Amino acid sequence: MSQTERSAALITLRNIVKQYHLGKTIVPALQGVDLQVARGEFTVVMGPSGSGKSTLLNIIGCLDSPTSGTYHFDGQEVSNRDFDKLAELRNRKIGIIFQSFNLIPVLNVIENVEFPCLMRKDPEPLGSLRERVVKLCEDVGLGPYLKHRPDELSGGQRQRVAIARALITHPELVLADEPTANLDSKTSEQIIALMQRLNEQMGVTFIFSTHDPRVMQHAKRVVHIADGKIVERNPLVAA
Amino acid sequence: MLPPLFRIAFRNVLRNRRRSLITFSAVFLALGIMVSIRGFLNGLQATIRESVVLGQTGALQVHRKGFLKSVNASLDQVIPSDEAFLRKITAVSGVKAATARIMFGGMANANDTSAAAMFTAIDPVQELIVCPRRNEMIYRGKNLKESSPIAAILSPELASSLGIKLGQRATILTSDRDGVMNALDFDFTGQYGQPGLPLPDKKLGFVPLAFAQQLLRMEGKATEIAIALHRFEDAERIKPILQEALGPEYEVATWHDVAAYIDDAIATQNFILNLIAGVFLFVALLGIANTMLMSVLERTREIGTMMSVGVRRRQILTLFLLEASLLGLAGGILGALVGGSFVLYYGHSGMLLPIPEMPVPLHIFPTISASYILFILSLAAGGAALAALWPSIRASRMRPVEALSSV
Numbered sequence: 001m002s003q004t005e006r007s008a009a010l011i012t013l014r015n016i017v018k019q020y021h022l023g024k025t026i027v028p029a030l031q032g033v034d035l036q037v038a039r040g041e042f043t044v045v046m047g048p049s050g051s052g053k054s055t056l057l058n059i060i061g062c063l064d065s066p067t068s069g070t071y072h073f074d075g076q077e078v079s080n081r082d083f084d085k086l087a088e089l090r091n092r093k094i095g096i097i098f099q100s101f102n103l104i105p106v107l108n109v110i111e112n113v114e115f116p117c118l119m120r121k122d123p124e125p126l127g128s129l130r131e132r133v134v135k136l137c138e139d140v141g142l143g144p145y146l147k148h149r150p151d152e153l154s155g156g157q158r159q160r161v162a163i164a165r166a167l168i169t170h171p172e173l174v175l176a177d178e179p180t181a182n183l184d185s186k187t188s189e190q191i192i193a194l195m196q197r198l199n200e201q202m203g204v205t206f207i208f209s210t211h212d213p214r215v216m217q218h219a220k221r222v223v224h225i226a227d228g229k230i231v232e233r234n235p236l237v238a239a
Numbered sequence: 240m241l242p243p244l245f246r247i248a249f250r251n252v253l254r255n256r257r258r259s260l261i262t263f264s265a266v267f268l269a270l271g272i273m274v275s276i277r278g279f280l281n282g283l284q285a286t287i288r289e290s291v292v293l294g295q296t297g298a299l300q301v302h303r304k305g306f307l308k309s310v311n312a313s314l315d316q317v318i319p320s321d322e323a324f325l326r327k328i329t330a331v332s333g334v335k336a337a338t339a340r341i342m343f344g345g346m347a348n349a350n351d352t353s354a355a356a357m358f359t360a361i362d363p364v365q366e367l368i369v370c371p372r373r374n375e376m377i378y379r380g381k382n383l384k385e386s387s388p389i390a391a392i393l394s395p396e397l398a399s400s401l402g403i404k405l406g407q408r409a410t411i412l413t414s415d416r417d418g419v420m421n422a423l424d425f426d427f428t429g430q431y432g433q434p435g436l437p438l439p440d441k442k443l444g445f446v447p448l449a450f451a452q453q454l455l456r457m458e459g460k461a462t463e464i465a466i467a468l469h470r471f472e473d474a475e476r477i478k479p480i481l482q483e484a485l486g487p488e489y490e491v492a493t494w495h496d497v498a499a500y501i502d503d504a505i506a507t508q509n510f511i512l513n514l515i516a517g518v519f520l521f522v523a524l525l526g527i528a529n530t531m532l533m534s535v536l537e538r539t540r541e542i543g544t545m546m547s548v549g550v551r552r553r554q555i556l557t558l559f560l561l562e563a564s565l566l567g568l569a570g571g572i573l574g575a576l577v578g579g580s581f582v583l584y585y586g587h588s589g590m591l592l593p594i595p596e597m598p599v600p601l602h603i604f605p606t607i608s609a610s611y612i613l614f615i616l617s618l619a620a621g622g623a624a625l626a627a628l629w630p631s632i633r634a635s636r637m638r639p640v641e642a643l644s645s646v
């Protein structure tokens with residue numbers, strides 16, 4: 001591997017194995033995954049249900065740790081950091097978007113979006129933060145709903161809130177685990193188009209998973225996964 | 240602008256209205272009851288103290304040194320009761336009045352029956368200045384000031400064992416300091432019973448001081464001087480000053496010293512109050528623990544979400560502790576308000592407490608101190624946080640993936 005490749009890679013997974021223990025049986029969710037994702041990439045992880053997409057994204061998002069293998073984020077080993085170090089990493093460098101939106105129900109749109117920034121040890125001044133939040137919300141099409149609580153929004157609108165929340169911290173990486181699975185196809189298209197636009201405008205690295213072949217066409221790069229292994233690498237755009 | 244965790248905590252308390260309301264009510268009830276009972280007891284204890292000080296002991300007492308330690312009311316240990324000696328006492332600043340007494344035992348006789356009894360001889364005029372509540376000691380009949388120099392007040396127990404009625408005559412037989420027997424007739428003019436104090440089941444009698452001095456052949460002498468102060472709270476302060484003024488052959492005691500049983504009774508009451516309050520508070524705090532545990536279980540996914548955006552463990556812990564404290568504090572404030580209003584209302588108008596066998600009910604004025612209210616408010620908030628500690632720690636220790644995959 002050349003030096004340029006190394007420095008361009010935002011994340012590097014080597015021989016990642018993840019096993020779940022169900023009673024006495026061991027469920028191999030990931031069986032030796034090697035993956036590099038370069039900065040600015042828009043990568044789709046494709047695979048059938050149960051193939052290990054969520055497991056992989058959870059490990060990349062530092063929500064879970066691998067059974068074995070190494071994971072470097074931005075050139076740094078992360079597998080052996082403690083909870084608060086990982087929390088800091090998630091807070092500053094990784095934005096995560098979920099299939100089921102996962103907004104905080106008692107907070108309105110603005111409050112949900114600004115929440116990650118306010119949880120920092122050194123939160124930025126509220127005035128400038130609010131300004132950024134409102135601008136971002138308007139940018140993702142939430143302008144009219146700033147004061148709405150999650151239960152007053154449609155699925156597509158909720159996912160836009162989640163996207164704004166993932167982006168407000170200026171992360172290096174945004175992970176989205178089947179972000180469109182709970183949305184109808186038209187809304188799905190819009191959400192994917194939005195993520196793509198943000199990827200292009202802001203240069204944020206996106207990794208998202210799906211088992212819907214229709215969204216493949218948007219991807220610059222598709223990684224196929226089956227039975228916990230990457231079966232085919234298809235870099236449409238070189239890093 | 241509220242800090243974000245506080246905002247979330249506050250809204251979550253409001254979100255689950257019914258559950259919050261139940262928990263809130265438990266804390267409210269506990270604190271309301273605590274404040275009310277404390278206020279009532281404060282009033283009752285003040286009344287009891289007053290009854291003792293203003294009706295029996297006076298604020299300070301002077302005896303011959305050793306008198307209080309002797310088992311029997313001994314006539315050997317006498318002190319002067321003359322004007323000069325009393326003036327030495329009243330000269331001390333803060334002293335309002337002083338009165339001499341003699342405590343002695345004797346046989347009361349009437350209708351060919353006799354009964355051993357304890358007598359207290361009092362100065363009919365001075366006694367009412369030092370212990371004005373003695374005025375109310377007459378359950379039936381007249382007090383000594385209004386009666387003849389040979390009048391006596393007897394406890395119902397003594398009167399009935401002698402089989403005499405008010406207005407009838409009887410005799411006291413006793414021996415003087417030299418062991419010489421002597422007897423004098425008296426008229427039974429009043430029946431004894433003191434408000435605020437339990438009706439004595441003992442055989443007691445009260446006679447005029449001069450009568451006793453003649454009977455016991457101890458003119459100008461007494462066994463006890465009872466002293467009223469301008470403020471009875473000054474007793475401890477004035478005690479050493481008076482001791483200094485009188486010299487070492489005498490012994491000055493405060494009402495605490497001579498009526499230690501009152502302090503014991505008050506301590507018992509306080510213990511019972513704290514026990515009851517503790518049980519109520521414990522139940523309320525169990526409610527909080529349960530509420531918070533349910534909340535944590537219900538909001539597992541939300542906890543996972545927070546962790547996914549980089550919230551630290553300590554912040555999750557803070558959030559749930561904050562929610563519990565808010566519940567405890569809200570219930571506590573309302574409880575303190577309602578209990579406090581109860582105390583203020585009755586503290587103003589007074590509360591009549593009927594006592595069995597007493598002709599007049601006790602008049603009680605409940606009071607409560609701001610520091611007690613603050614104390615139990617912090618107890619409610621702090622206790623709530625403590626009760627929520629385990630659920631909150633549980634929440635903060637969750638693993639992000641597991642929390643996120645809960646339904």
Ligand SMILES: Nc1ncnc2c1ncn2[C@@H]1O[C@H](COP(=O)(O)OP(=O)(O)OP(=O)(O)O)[C@@H](O)[C@H]1O
Nearest residue numbers: 020022027029048049050051052053054055056211
């Ligand atoms: N907590 C767990 N305990 C045990 N086995 C698990 C657990 N989570 C996932 N698995 C197993 O690991 C494998 C991969 O699961 P994963 O959720 O990563 O699949 P996926 O590709 O995301 O599927 P889907 O498209 O249905 O979301 C599956 O066989 C699954 O049953």
Ligand SMILES: [Mg+2]
Nearest residue numbers: 053054055177
């Ligand atoms: Mg999945």
